[in-house]
Amino acid sequence: MQDRAVTASDASRNQVVAVALAQVGTPYRFGGDTPRGFDCSGLARYAHGAAEIRIPRQTHVQSEHARRVDISRLKPGDLLFFRIDDDKPSHVSIYVGENRFVHAPSSGGHVHVERLDHPYWAPRLLHAGHFFAE
Numbered sequence: 001m002q003d004r005a006v007t008a009s010d011a012s013r014n015q016v017v018a019v020a021l022a023q024v025g026t027p028y029r030f031g032g033d034t035p036r037g038f039d040c041s042g043l044a045r046y047a048h049g050a051a052e053i054r055i056p057r058q059t060h061v062q063s064e065h066a067r068r069v070d071i072s073r074l075k076p077g078d079l080l081f082f083r084i085d086d087d088k089p090s091h092v093s094i095y096v097g098e099n100r101f102v103h104a105p106s107s108g109g110h111v112h113v114e115r116l117d118h119p120y121w122a123p124r125l126l127h128a129g130h131f132f133a134e
Contacts (some may be wrong), residue, residue: 009132012051013077020047020094020102026111028104033057037133038104040092044079047094048131055131063089066129074128080116082124115126 020043029037033046048055056062063081074080076089076097081089095101099116114121 002088012132013075015051016047016053016077016094017096017102019050020044021096021113022110023047023104023111024102024113026104026110028107028109030107032104033065039116040104043102043104043111044092044094053131059092060089060113062092063127063129064133067134069128071128075130077132078128078130080128081126082121084124084128087126091124095128 006050019088023035023038023043023046026035028039029035030039031042032038033042038046041057041062044062045055045056045057055130059081062079066079069078078095078097080093080095080101082093084090091103093101096113097100100113101111101116104111116122116125
């Protein structure tokens with residue numbers, strides 16, 4: 001097996017994941033995009049911003065502009081888009097590897113890690129994407 005050099009994209013992905021995971025326990029706050037409180041798209045934007053990657057603020061716009069990724073080829077730092085009430089993307093999370101993602105789920109909750117095969121989340125997954133230069 002040949003080692004491959006760590007790319008700028010790998011470093012950015014690692015930074016996005018590390019910043020997102022550092023927010024675990026932060027309370028959910030509608031419209032929140034700081035460590036005082038996050039909503040789902042605010043957490044995604046905050047973590048990407050730490051890696052100097054500007055992404056749109058709203059989930060549906062993030063979904064529209066992200067480069068699509070096949071679910072079978074997920075890498076840490078990819079965004080996962082879910083449908084909650086209809087067929088449109090209304091929730092976003094950050095894939096952290098090993099079939100897990102970090103997200104800010106809902107009012108009264110807090111940022112935490114969840115499994116992608118969780119019975120609630122698995123059937124609601126629409127697609128994945130990213131904003132990294134590849």
